[in-house]
Amino acid sequence: MTVAQLIFYVIAALAVAGGLGVVLARNTVYAALFLILALLAVAGIYILLASEFLALVQVLIYAGAITVLLLFGLMLTRVDDLEESMVGAQWPLAAVASALLMGLLITTVATSDWPGDADGMITRIPFETLGQALFRQWAVPFEIASLVLLIALVGAIVLTHDEEGDVEETK
Amino acid sequence: MEAVSQQIPLEHFLVLSAILFSIGVYGVLTRRNAVLILMSVELMLNAASINMVAFAAYASPEAFTGIIFAIFIITIAAAEVGLALAIILRIFRNRGTANVDEVNALKW
Numbered sequence: 014m015t016v017a018q019l020i021f022y023v024i025a026a027l028a029v030a031g032g033l034g035v036v037l038a039r040n041t042v043y044a045a046l047f048l049i050l051a052l053l054a055v056a057g058i059y060i061l062l063a064s065e066f067l068a069l070v071q072v073l074i075y076a077g078a079i080t081v082l083l084l085f086g087l088m089l090t091r092v093d094d095l096e097e098s099m100v101g102a103q104w105p106l107a108a109v110a111s112a113l114l115m116g117l118l119i120t121t122v123a124t125s126d127w128p129g130d131a132d133g134m135i136t137r138i139p140f141e142t143l144g145q146a147l148f149r150q151w152a153v154p155f156e157i158a159s160l161v162l163l164i165a166l167v168g169a170i171v172l173t174h175d176e177e178g179d180v181e182e183t184k
Numbered sequence: 185m186e187a188v189s190q191q192i193p194l195e196h197f198l199v200l201s202a203i204l205f206s207i208g209v210y211g212v213l214t215r216r217n218a219v220l221i222l223m224s225v226e227l228m229l230n231a232a233s234i235n236m237v238a239f240a241a242y243a244s245p246e247a248f249t250g251i252i253f254a255i256f257i258i259t260i261a262a263a264e265v266g267l268a269l270a271i272i273l274r275i276f277r278n279r280g281t282a283n284v285d286e287v288n289a290l291k292w
Binding site: 048078106107119142165166169173 | 219220230237261264266
């Protein structure tokens with residue numbers, strides 16, 4: 014086993030542990046912290062795949078911004094951490110369904126013939142090449158994405174903005 | 185572009201992504217707090233991104249479309265979380281709960 018493989022298994026174990034923490038933690042804030050662990054582990058996976066730019070974006074936007082936003086959401090909608098309010102009664106069925114899905118996906122991965130070299134050769138894309146592709150070949154989707162962000166954020170402001178009428182009713 | 189040898193087969197990344205995706209599915213199916221459901225959705229999005237980046241690195245290194253896709257997934261995820269939290273906050277103000285089982289006004 015090479016060093017890269019060892020690092021991969023450690024990071025993969027961290028990602029799976031973080032993911033299990035997100036779906037199993039009894040405390041909602043612990044679930045958010047486990048999510049940070051899983052997202053940072055995914056950033057490590059991106060580094061193993063030679064995509065340093067994505068790893069940076071992952072740490073900044075996912076582990077930084079999105080998790081803080083989710084923690085704010087938890088804080089603002091907090092009622093209690095009652096155990097029966099955390100997990101629905103259908104959890105055995107859901108466990109069977111997701112285990113079946115995992116089995117199906119892993120069987121498909123194991124039995125399929127995938128492209129790529131057997132010795133695991135991958136190509137590192139320089140930042141410059143990535144930026145050029147993003148702003149030339151992918152310029153239209155890039156602009157549409159910025160429009161989607163703008164509309165989503167304006168929508169978020171409109172939704173959370175209190176009108177004069179319902180201030181008394183909510184306070 | 186330089187070639188790097190990792191000695192990790194592509195299948196390893198795909199299996200990790202399958203495991204993370206299934207964990208996310210379990211979370212979406214069992215959690216009742218809307219914010220926790222959103223976190224499980226984030227897990228699923230990350231699993232999909234791992235898939236895309238792995239394919240970009242192994243299968244089509246000259247086009248690296250998967251990396252571009254992953255960047256767009258992260259952008260859309262940011263928009264999605266902002267909007268979804270605004271909706272959850274509004275539901276919480278109106279109904280006093282973020283529990284998806286109790287928000288059943290449209291349920292027949």
